[in-house]
Amino acid sequence: MSILATEQVSHSYNDRWLFKNLHFALQKGDRVALVGINGTGKSTLLKILAGIVVPTDGKVVKEKGIRIGVLAQEPDFTGMKTVNDFIYSADNEQQQVIKEYELLLNNDVVDQDKLADLMDKLTALEAWEYEHNIKTILNRLQISDFTQDIHSLSGGQKKRLSLAKLLIDEPDVYILDEPTNHLDIETIEWLEKLLTTGNKTVLLVTHDRYFLDNICNEIRELDKGNVYTYKGNYTYFLEKKAERETIDVAMADKARNLLRRELEWMRRQPQARGTKSKSRIEAYYDLEDKAKGPQKKEQVQLSVKVSRQGSKIIEIENISKSFGSNTLITNFSYTFKKGDRIGLAGKNGTGKSTFLNLITNSIQPDSGTIEIGETTKFGYYKQGGLEFKEEDRVIDVVKNVAEYIEMANKDVITASQLLTLFLFPPEKQYAMVSKLSGGEKKRLQLMRVLMGSPNFLILDEPSNDLDIDTLNVLEEFLENYPGVLVMVSHDRYLIDKLTDQLFIFEGEGNIRIYNGNYADYKSEQENALKEKKEQEKTNTINTPAPVSVTTKKTLSYKEQIEYEALENEIQQLEETLETKANKLNTLSDHTEIMTIAKEIEDIKITLDQKSERWMELAENI
Known part of the structure; x- marks a missing residue:
């Protein structure tokens, strides 16, 4: 039985129908990934199911009393002042007592009578485990300053705060839009375990294929207003999707061939009077609808020219960088070589973005030197997003860089032709950039970076907000990219596929150079931990019990x-x-x-x- 479902839901956006008469249902325990190319309406469908957006037609039905938790791409903190105000719900008694308890413990002088009273309340409400869970979630998501003004937080901090609140509230249905954005890999792995513990109901949109496979037992694709369901992992989905598309294209081609013959008949016929003629006319219009089906699918083709690269690329010698008392890099040296494919890994705040700004001369090191070769030409895809004016059209954003672009095979194409290769059809090229989806803006930003013919490509979280189809083609391009590639990404699949060396930011200024991809590194870590535990177990067995008795610690x-x-x-x-x-x-x-x-x-x-x-x-x- 469905606990959350749409009934004949239709919705239009910017004078375009995203879907019509859509049925989408969730049962308790379902863990579903919603996939589809950017602009098909995935985020809109999530908002409709969550009750944030009212559909143009139809309605959403849900089980009585069900609690829905939503993680949006851009969280809304209207009416909230501090982090504390947002985390602890005013209508949740357990959370309010925990809030009082934590605030009291942070005082320099603790009122013991009040502390005892709050502890009694926590016991009566059976909230001690809940208090422990809240602390664990906040620590994992790097939230520690509860008095901070919520509007002073960065975009990444706001997303993590919104995720923390969702996990603390433990809703009946988790609706997550790109939950792994702004999380480091260790936190993503922790989140996977949390979401798969218990019989949780989860609906998510994600570009992270490892996360998708580890969380979900079902994939639903939103394509041209229809939903297609696949039971299985991402690889199974790709196989079955390819089969479906092949059949759809063949049927549409057949319908188009028949339509040409029927069109001649329609033109020759006078006004139909007989039943037979009317039947054929009705069949013609039915055939016309079928002929509008899919044609052979276009792909994003990234084959832009790469500038010539000399023998000297970048030489780093003993650089250090700190911000106040926070040391991010200490005495790091490296000489970049042709064909380097390097992934930057480490927790948030350990210096990855600072390192990228150093090697591109955006900031200077406190000590040490960075020498950049004369032929090194950077292409820097940043997290900040695409900069544009409200009145800019899509084609203007491209023409501001160049009217004509040289491809890898020496062909010269226009800005409009390049946009078409990037899946921006003519009608979208002359639309306002402000009307593009978040993923479409990212795709346009990526295209502008590649138009510069860089031979040293820096990608800072390139997978954020890109649909999986675009990511697949981007990966294919990057596998054959002849220049130097440096990438920061929380997407383990992307790191594994495209890099063969890691700079691991371990904290306190230490950067470890590791030869291998993330899967190799993780496997090595797990084996080392296993060996350590086995050794400790052996030592415990072989070590005789001490003669003297240690003084026991008394309970508080x-x-x-x-x-x-x-x-x-x-x-x-x-x-x-x-x-x-x-x-x-x-x-x-x-x-x-x-x-x-x-x-x-x-x-x-x-x-x-x-x-x-x-x-x-x-x-x-």
Whole structure:
């Protein structure tokens, strides 16, 4: 049974129908990825399902009392002043008590009576675990200053704050529009585990293929106003989509051939009077609709000219860079070589963008030297987005760079022809840039960078807001790109496919040069961690117990309350587990069996965590 669905929904935007009479439904436990090229209406459909946008026609129906959490591409903080105001909902009693508790602990002098009162309230509301979860989420998303003015945050900080609020609220349905934008790879991997724990219902739009595969068990494609469903991973989707498109193109071609013959008949016929003629005329119009089907699909063709590159590209010698007390780079040296394909990896704020600004001379190092070769020509695709005037048309943005462009094969094409290759048809070329979708603006920005014929290409988060189709073709171009490629991306698939060397920003100014892609690096890390744990286990077994007894740490008041609460919680969990297990033995319906089995699995995980914590506290009593 659907918990959220559209009923005959139609919606138009800028005098163009995005979809008509659309049916889209979610059942509890569905984890669905919505894919499609930029401009097809993916973000609009998410907003309609979330109740943010009212459709032109039709309606959205949802299960009574269902809570929907939305992560938009551009979060709205209207009416909010500080980070604290946004995180803790005024109508959520648990969150308000946790807010008071955290604010009190941050005071220089803590009112012990008030602290005891708040701790009693947290225990009564069974909110200690919730408080721990909130702290974990905020720390993971690098949110620490709760008094900061919300409007002073950067775009990335606002997106992370909005994601934190969504995860803290634990809605019944998670609607996520590009959730991995502005997250580092470690945080993305943590988010994957969080979203796949429990029987969560998730609908997301993402360009990140690893994230899509790890989260979703179903892919739905929005194409020309229709939704096509694929059960399986991204590779399966690509195979079945290609099959569907081949069949659709063949049927449309056949209809067009028949239409030409029927058109001659229509022109020769007088006003039809007989039943047979009327039937044929109706069939003609039906055939005309079928002939409007897809033709062989165009692809973005990125084959622009690359400038000649000399032997000296960039030489970096012992550079360091700090901002106040924050040291980002210390004594780093590297000489770029022809064919270098380097990915920059590391947590947010460790200096990746600073490094890019240093090698392009946008900022200067505190010490050390950077020498740039005379023939080195940069192409820098930045996160900031496309700069344009409100009155600019799409074609004006291109003509401002050049009227004619030389391609890799020496052909010279016009700005309009290049736009067509980038999937901007003539009607869009003369439209206002302000009416393009976010992904279309990014595609236009990328095209402008490549028009400069760079031989040193820098891509700072190129996958943000680009549709997967455009990314696939961009990857194909970059695989054959003869210049130097330096890329910052949280997209592990992109890094794995296009780089063979990493600069790993480890923090505190350290940059480690690693030969291999991210998959190699991650595998090496996991193996090292596994070996370390096995060694610690061996050492524990072989080490005799100490003769002297160490003094036990006494429990704090908060820990004592937590210990007593855990005893009751563990007992309740064990009883629930037994009840669920007994119920499982009586079921015959496959769907119910799967649901109960999943619930048992989640209860066992929670029970293990609480039991481990109880034992830890018990040792200090």
